[in-house]
Amino acid sequence: MSRLSDLVIDHYDTGAMLDRIRAGLAEAGTDPDRPKPEDLKPVDEFHTGGLEATEALLGPLGITSDMRVLDIGCGIGGTARFVASRYGANVTGIDLTPAFVHIAEELSAMCGLGDRTQFSVASVFDLPVADGSADLVTMFHVGMNIDDKPALFREVARVLPPGGRFALFDIMELSGAPVDFPVPWASAPEASFLAPPQAYRDAASAAGLVPVFERDRTAYAVAFFERVTAAMDEHGPPPVGLQLIMGPTAQARYGNAVRAAFDGKTGPWEMVFGKG
Numbered sequence: 001m002s003r004l005s006d007l008v009i010d011h012y013d014t015g016a017m018l019d020r021i022r023a024g025l026a027e028a029g030t031d032p033d034r035p036k037p038e039d040l041k042p043v044d045e046f047h048t049g050g051l052e053a054t055e056a057l058l059g060p061l062g063i064t065s066d067m068r069v070l071d072i073g074c075g076i077g078g079t080a081r082f083v084a085s086r087y088g089a090n091v092t093g094i095d096l097t098p099a100f101v102h103i104a105e106e107l108s109a110m111c112g113l114g115d116r117t118q119f120s121v122a123s124v125f126d127l128p129v130a131d132g133s134a135d136l137v138t139m140f141h142v143g144m145n146i147d148d149k150p151a152l153f154r155e156v157a158r159v160l161p162p163g164g165r166f167a168l169f170d171i172m173e174l175s176g177a178p179v180d181f182p183v184p185w186a187s188a189p190e191a192s193f194l195a196p197p198q199a200y201r202d203a204a205s206a207a208g209l210v211p212v213f214e215r216d217r218t219a220y221a222v223a224f225f226e227r228v229t230a231a232m233d234e235h236g237p238p239p240v241g242l243q244l245i246m247g248p249t250a251q252a253r254y255g256n257a258v259r260a261a262f263d264g265k266t267g268p269w270e271m272v273f274g275k276g
C-alpha cells in the first residue's frame with residue numbers, strides 16, 4: 001500500500017459511519033433496516049450536486065439493463081445503486097477505502113439491490129476486471145485523489161471494449177490558486193491532485209480514448225452550493241446528509257470546498273470519452 005493510499009483511506013474512513021447513517025435514517029422516519037435506494041441519496045452520492053449531478057451525467061448515456069457498468073472510486077455505492085435501480089444494469093463498484101466498500105455492500109443488501117451490485121476493495125490503477133469487460137466506466141469526484149492521471153486513463157482504456165465509454169465528473173483546478181484544507185476529498189495537500197481539464201484531455205488522448213462530450217459545471221456548482229448553504233443556515237444539516245460520512249470535520253471540509261468554488265479556484269466538469 002502506497003503512502004498516498006494510506007492518506008486517502010485515513011481521510012475517508014471517519015469511523016462508525018454505518019451507525020451514523022442508520023441513526024440518521026431513523027431520525028428521518030425511515031426504517032434503518034430497509035431503506036429504499038432513494039432514502040440514501042442525500043448521503044450516498046458523495047459529489048457536488050448529489051443525485052441531480054448523477055442523473056445529469058448518466059441520463060443522456062442511454063444505459064440499458066444488459067450493459068456491464070463499472071463505477072471506480074464508488075464510495076458507499078450510491079451511484080452503483082442508482083444505475084442498478086434506474087436502468088436494471090449490473091454494476092460493479094470498486095474503491096480504495098475498505099470501510100466504504102463494506103458499507104456499500106451492507107446498504108445494497110438492505111435496499112434489496114445486493115444481486116445487481118457488487119463491490120470490492122481495489123485501486124483505479126489496478127482494476128480487478130478483465131480486458132474489455134466494462135461497457136461503461138463511471139467515476140464521480142475521484143480524480144482529485146489521483147496523482148497519475150495518465151495511468152488512470154490507461155487502466156480504464158484497458159477494461160473498455162471498442163465502443164465502450166468512460167464518463168467522469170471531477171472537480172478541476174481552474175485558477176491554479178491553492179485551496180484551503182481540509183476539503184471533502186483530502187485532509188491536506190499531500191493527498192490532493194487537482195488538475196485542469198486539459199490534463200484530463202491529454203491523459204485520455206495518450207490512452208487512446210477520444211472525447212465524446214464535455215461540460216463545465218462550475219456555474220451549476222456555485223448555484224447548488226448557494227442553495228445548500230441557505231438551507232443549512234435556516235434548518236441546520238438534514239438528518240441524512242454527507243456530514244454522516246465526512247465526520248467531525250464535515251463543516252470545515254464543506255466550507256473550504258464551497259469557498260474554493262465561490263473564489264473561482266475549482267469547479268466540477270463532466271467529461272465523456274470513448275474507445276474507438
Ligand SMILES: C[S@@+](CC[C@H](N)C(=O)[O-])C[C@H]1O[C@@H](n2cnc3c(N)ncnc32)[C@H](O)[C@@H]1O
Nearest residue numbers: 045046047073074075095096097123124140145
Ligand atoms: C469524494 S469520494 C466519491 C465517492 C463516490 N464516487 C461518490 O460520488 O459518491 C472519492 C472516493 O474515491 C476513492 N478513491 C480515491 N483514490 C482512489 C484510488 N486510487 N482507487 C480507488 N478509489 C479511490 C475514495 O476512497 C473515495 O471513496
